[in-house]
Amino acid sequence: MKPVCLIIGAGAGIGGCVAKRFAGGGYHVVLSRRSDQDGLDRLIKEIQQQGGSATGRLANAVEAGVIENLVTEAAEIGQIEVLIFNLGAQIGTRTLAQTSLKQFELGWRMACLALFRAAQAAMPSMVKNGKGCFLVTSSTAAVRGNEGQHAHAAAMGGRRMLCQTLNAEFGPKGIHVAHIVVDGAVDAPDTLGKLIGPKNFAQLRDTVGSRDGLLDPNQIAESYWHLAHQHRSAWTHEMDLRPWSELPWWNDKPLPTAKI
C-alpha cells in the first residue's frame, strides 16, 4: 500500500505541482481545494495518466470539521507520511480601513487556525507511526509586515510561530515540520493570476517569467520533495525560495543612501 501525501490547498500552483511530484515519487496523493471541481478533476486525471495515484474532493478548510474529516478520510487510504499545508490567505493590498473584521478573521482561519487543526488531526497517527512530515508553504509576510498586508501578515506571522511550536513538540517525536518562505511571485494562475488579473499575469509571464524570474511551482516541488526526504539526522526547519533575479526581501531595491 502506498504511503499517503495529503495536500490541503491543491490548486494549479504549488499544491498541484507538489501533488504531481509526490505522486510521481510513489505516494498516493489526496487532494483538496476550496473550489473548482473541474480543476481538481483535471489534476487527478493528469496524475493518473502519468501513472500516479490520486484522489480528492472539494473542501472548505475553514468550516468546522472539514479538515479533520479530510485527515480521517486520507488515513483510511493509507498512513499519512507527508502533509502539505498550502492554504494561502492573500487578499491583496488594503489599508486598515479597507480591511474588514471578517477578512482579518478569515485570513487567520485559513492561514493559522487551519494549520493548528490539521496538526491536531494528523499528528497522533504520525507519532504512533514514529515518523511523518509537515511541509508548510509560507510567505515573506510571515517574517515582515508590509504596507496593506494587515490580514495576511498577521495570519502568516502566526503560522510561522505555530510551525516552531509544532516542531518543538513533535520534532523529538520523529515528525519533521518545515516552514517554507516563498519570497517571490509564483507562476500560479489560481493565486497570483487571480490576484493581479489575467492580463497582468500574462504580461508578467511573458517578461519576467520568460527569464525564470517567476517561481516555477514545479521547481518549488523539487525542494518540497527534498525536504520531505531529508534523513532525520539533518532536518531543515526553515528555508526560503525565490527566483535568481529577485533580491531577497531583506535587501533594498535599489539601495537608498538611507539604508547603508
Next chain:
Amino acid sequence: MKPVCLIIGAGAGIGGCVAKRFAGGGYHVVLSRRSDQDGLDRLIKEIQQQGGSATGRLANAVEAGVIENLVTEAAEIGQIEVLIFNLGAQIGTRTLAQTSLKQFELGWRMACLALFRAAQAAMPSMVKNGKGCFLVTSSTAAVRGNEGQHAHAAAMGGRRMLCQTLNAEFGPKGIHVAHIVVDGAVDAPDTLGKLIGPKNFAQLRDTVGSRDGLLDPNQIAESYWHLAHQHRSAWTHEMDLRPWSELPWWNDKPLPTAKI
C-alpha cells in the same frame, strides 16, 4: 485639557505601572481590564492620591464593540495621544492535544484581533491629529515558538507582524507604533503570579526578584515613557527588555557543545 493615555489591559503589572507613570507625567489615563473591580478602583485611587488624573472601567476586550466603545469613551475625555495595548494571552504550557480550539481562538482574539480592532478605532483621530503613539507589549513568543506555546506563540507572532503592517501604513502619517519584546519574567501578581501560583511567585520574588532578576514593571514603564516621547526624527519600532541576570532568548543557557 490633558492628553489621554488609553491603557487596554491595566492590571497590577506593566499596565498599572505604565498608568501611574503616564498619569504622573501629565496624562489623563483611561484604564480598562477584564476583571477585578476592586483592583481597578485601587489603581485609580492610588493615581488620584498622587495627584494624577484617571478613570476607567472593566471591559472584556474580546466582546464585539467593547474595544471600540473604550476608544470612543476615552476620546470624549480628550485626544488619545498614547494607546498602550497590554493584553496578554498566556495560558501556560500545554501540549497540542491539551490546547483546545477555543483556547487557540481566544488567544488570537485577545493578542491579535483586539489590537487590530483597537487600531481601527483609534487610528483615524490620531491621523487627523497628525500624531499619536501605539505601544504594544509583546513577549518572546512573538519572535520564536517554544514547546507548549501553540496558542500563545501563534497569537503573538500575529501581533508582531500586525505591528509592522500598522507602522508601515501609519508611521508616515505621524503615528508611532512600537513593539516591545518583554523577554523575561515580570514581577506581576496578576499575570505571572496567577500563572505559577502565589507560593512559587513569592519564592521567585524572594530569590531572583531580590536581585533585580525579575522585570520591575515600574522600570518597564520608564522605557514606555521614553518610547512615547521619542522625537519623530528618531523613533524605535522594536526593542527588547529583560533583567540583567537573564540571558536573552537567543542564547543557550548553559552552552551545549551542540550549539557552538
Next chain:
Amino acid sequence: MKPVCLIIGAGAGIGGCVAKRFAGGGYHVVLSRRSDQDGLDRLIKEIQQQGGSATGRLANAVEAGVIENLVTEAAEIGQIEVLIFNLGAQIGTRTLAQTSLKQFELGWRMACLALFRAAQAAMPSMVKNGKGCFLVTSSTAAVRGNEGQHAHAAAMGGRRMLCQTLNAEFGPKGIHVAHIVVDGAVDAPDTLGKLIGPKNFAQLRDTVGSRDGLLDPNQIAESYWHLAHQHRSAWTHEMDLRPWSELPWWNDKPLPTAKI
C-alpha cells in the same frame, strides 16, 4: 568626582551629540576621533561653555594600543561608567571587484576588532565596579547585507554578534551592552555629509531633513541616555532608530506584487 563617559568616535554626528547629552547630565566625557583637531576642540569648548566637563584627543583606533591607551587615560580621570562605541566603517557602495582587501580589512578593524579591543580594555574595571554600560552604535548593515556593502556589512554583522557574546558574558556581571541599529540617514556632516558630498547633503537637509526625515543626532542621544540609565531589572539589548517618514529596512518601498 564625576563618572566618566568615554566616547570612541566623537564627530559632529551621533558621537558629538551624545557627548553633549552626557556632559549635560553630569558625566565627564572623554572624546576621541581620528582626525580634525579643530572639530574636536570646538566640541570640547562647546561642552565646557554649557558648563559641562570634557577632555579628549585625536586617536586612530585601528593602531595597536591606541584604544587600550584611551581607556587607560580615561580611567585615570574617573570610573568609566559608560563607553559609547561609535566608530563607523561605511565606505560607500562598491562592487566586489572595487572592494580591496585593504578596505575589507580596515572595515573589520574599525567596526569589529576595535570593539573587541575596547571591551577587553574596559570590562575588567567595570566588572570590578559591579556596573557599567557599553552602547554600540550600529547600522542596518548589521542585520542584512545590501548590494555593494561587502566590507561594511561583513564588519557590522561581526559587530552585532560580538555585542551578543559580550552581553552573554558580562550582562550577568552587571555590565549593560546594547546594540543600536540606526536604520536611516543621520543628519551628520562628518559622515553622511562626506559620503554623499556637501551639495547632496545640503539638499537632503533642506528637503527630507526639514520634515524631520533625517535622524537628528541630538534625538538619538536622548535614546542613548535612556539606555544608559535603564534600571538593571529591565535592560534593552537591541533597539532600532529611524525617522517617522522612513519605512523600516524590512519593508518594501513601494510594495511590489512579488513580495506580498
Next chain:
Amino acid sequence: MKPVCLIIGAGAGIGGCVAKRFAGGGYHVVLSRRSDQDGLDRLIKEIQQQGGSATGRLANAVEAGVIENLVTEAAEIGQIEVLIFNLGAQIGTRTLAQTSLKQFELGWRMACLALFRAAQAAMPSMVKNGKGCFLVTSSTAAVRGNEGQHAHAAAMGGRRMLCQTLNAEFGPKGIHVAHIVVDGAVDAPDTLGKLIGPKNFAQLRDTVGSRDGLLDPNQIAESYWHLAHQHRSAWTHEMDLRPWSELPWWNDKPLPTAKI
C-alpha cells in the same frame, strides 16, 4: 570535461562527504585542507576507488595568495561550477580575557576574509559562464552570539552578512550563493572530535549519535547537492540543518517560566 567542484575545507566531516557526493554526481572535485596529507590522500583515493574524479593539496587558506591560487589551479582543470566554502573557525569556549587578539583575528581571516577572497577569485569566471554556485557552511554562531564565542560568533556573523552582499550582487548575474546554518553537533572527527576530545566524541557517537542525534555529514551533503542543483527560478539563500532530536537554537531547552 567534467565540471569542477572546489571544496575549501575538505576534512573528514562535511567537506569530505560533500566531496564524495559531488564526485559521485559527476563533478571533478578539487580538495584542499590545511593539514593532514594522509587524510587528504585517503579521501582522494576513496573517491577514485568509487569511480570518481578528485585532486587536491594542502593549503593554508589564511596565507596571502593561497586561496587565489587554489581557484586558479582548479579553473585550469575545468569550469568551477560549485565552490563549497567549508572553513570553520571554532576554537571552543573562551572568556573575553582568554581570547587573544591573534585568535580573534585568525577567526576572522578564516571565516570571513577567506570567503571574501574566494569570491573575488571565483566570481569573475562564474559571471562569464553565466552560472555558478557558492555553498557556504555556517553555524548557529552566525545568527546569535553565545557566551564564550567572541571570536567565532564575530567571524561567522560577518560571514553571514557577506553571503547576503554577495548574493545581492551576483544572484542577478546567475550565481547562486547559499548560507547554510548547521545548528547542531556534526559527526566529524576532524572538528567536533578534536574540539571535545576523542573520548567524549566516542561517547557522544555511541549515545546521541546512535539515535541519529548527531548531524551525519553524508546527509548534510545531500542537502548541499540539492541546493547546488535548484533551478534558478527557485533558489534557497538560507536554510538550517539539525538533527530531529535537537531543538532549534531559538528554543529554550527546557522551557523556563521566564521565557514563555
